[in-house]
Amino acid sequence: xxxxEPTSTGLLTRPAGFAQLxxxxxxxxxDPELDRWVVDVDTEVLRGLYRDMSVLRRIDAEGIAxxxxxxxxxxxxxxxxxxxxxxxARALRSDDFVFGSYREHGVAWVRGIDPADVLRVWRxxxxxxxxxxxxxxxxPQIIIGAQSLHATGWAMGAAWDGSDAAAVAYxxxxxxxxxxxxxxxxxxxxxxxxxxxxxxxxxxxxxEPVGLQSKQPxxxxxxxxxxxxxxxxxxxxxxxxxxxxxxxxRARRGGGPTFIxxxxxxxxxxxxADDPKRYRTDDELADWRAxxxxxxxxxxxxxxxxxxxxxxxxxxxxxxxxxxxxxASIATMVxxxxxxxxxxxxxxxxxxLERQREHYARYLAQFDDQATDAPANASSASATTEGGAR
Numbered sequence: 246x247x248x249x250e251p252t253s254t255g256l257l258t259r260p261a262g263f264a265q266l267x268x269x270x271x272x273x274x275x276d277p278e279l280d281r282w283v284v285d286v287d288t289e290v291l292r293g294l295y296r297d298m299s300v301l302r303r304i305d306a307e308g309i310a311x312x313x314x315x316x317x318x319x320x321x322x323x324x325x326x327x328x329x330x331x332x333x334a335r336a337l338r339s340d341d342f343v344f345g346s347y348r349e350h351g352v353a354w355v356r357g358i359d360p361a362d363v364l365r366v367w368r369x370x371x372x373x374x375x376x377x378x379x380x381x382x383x384x385p386q387i388i389i390g391a392q393s394l395h396a397t398g399w400a401m402g403a404a405w406d407g408s409d410a411a412a413v414a415y416x417x418x419x420x421x422x423x424x425x426x427x428x429x430x431x432x433x434x435x436x437x438x439x440x441x442x443x444x445x446x447x448x449x450x451x452x453e454p455v456g457l458q459s460k461q462p463x464x465x466x467x468x469x470x471x472x473x474x475x476x477x478x479x480x481x482x483x484x485x486x487x488x489x490x491x492x493x494x495r496a497r498r499g500g501g502p503t504f505i506x507x508x509x510x511x512x513x514x515x516x517x518a519d520d521p522k523r524y525r526t527d528d529e530l531a532d533w534r535a536x537x538x539x540x541x542x543x544x545x546x547x548x549x550x551x552x553x554x555x556x557x558x559x560x561x562x563x564x565x566x567x568x569x570x571x572x573a574s575i576a577t578m579v580x581x582x583x584x585x586x587x588x589x590x591x592x593x594x595x596x597x598l599e600r601q602r603e604h605y606a607r608y609l610a611q612f613d614d615q616a617t618d619a620p621a622n623a624s625s626a627s628a629t630t631e632g633g634a635r
Contacts, residue, residue, distance in 0.1 A: 269536040280487075283487045311571075317364060322511075325509060325533065326538075330349060346385065346416055356380045358374070393414040413489075414443065442504045452515075452519075463506045467504035472504050475503060479538075491503070510533040
């Protein structure tokens with residue numbers, strides 16, 4: 246998907262196809278609709294956004310390395326999507342609630358979640374890495390699009406409680422073809438739920454291009470649900486921040502849901518089990534690499550008089566510390582006891598769960614018997630051999 250595609254109909258329309266405040270070359274582009282939403286973003290705030298994205302990229306790279314070294318079972322990289330996640334997450338209040346998919350490591354970082362707790366899930370050392378209520382963020386959702394329903398339900402409840410807090414549901418372009426997302430949009434629209442549907446259109450639903458799923462911008466799909474759509478350059482952290490603030494403000498004032506399509510690109514594989522070279526070209530990758538979300542902020546800062554070399558040294562040192570802490574955390578992760586899989590499934594015990602627990606216990610006992618029998622058999626064989634020798 247390129248900027249030359251048709252513009253979205255919704256809250257924001259642009260001849261280039263999406264809203265943009267920082268060009269790929271790092272130039273600040275004025276915008277009469279969005280500028281007022283980022284008047285507080287000075288050089289220091291931009292430095293913070295640059296730092297967030299840079300550290301996040303290093304953490305993500307460490308997650309991939311740990312998976313390749315056998316320390317983690319699977320890792321879903323977010324390379325290239327840093328601006329979409331950091332920009333939107335920095336727009337949130339502490340009492341808002343995030344419902345993400347499985348790639349929102351950047352949102353988790355901004356919400357204050359230790360990267361080790363994210364890694365813990367992918368290592369298989371925990372069913373969920375953190376307490377959602379402590380950070381205002383649900384644990385990763387693997388079922389595609391299911392979190393959109395959870396976000397809508399939470400938002401409806403918050404509105405009924407008289408709160409002006411909002412929910413944000415993060416999902417990819419592929420999820421827009423799932424029934425759950427469409428059902429969530431129906432409920433959210435019908436009940437004016439204060440929820441932001443944040444679609445990270447990264448171009449590929451595993452190996453399926455977005456153009457095969459939709460012949461028009463995904464933000465246009467929101468029109469059918471009477472939900473305003475915003476199409477924004479997902480590689481522009483400032484535009485994403487502004488667009489998310491627009492949507493959150495609408496939600497807090499009782500205006501209902503908003504659909505944001507952040508047009509970005511997944512630079513790496515879908516997960517570490519995927520080989521993207523099988524379905525996309527090097528030219529496509531190079532085209533999007535030229536739109537790197539971090540490089541453009543760095544260029545803007547340099548043009549503003551910031552000592553880029555000094556900033557990069559500071560950021561690289563912080564990124565190295567974060568990556569080192571993530572790698573060191575592996576040594577502290579204890580594998581859970583097998584029977585703990587039944588803990589916290591239901592609030593109250595029930596016969597169905599107990600029956601499964603009993604069957605699983607018997608299954609595990611088979612391996613205990615084998616472990617017990619092995620030394621005994623070995624000793625018996627050894628005794629027989631020695632006896633024969635004597």
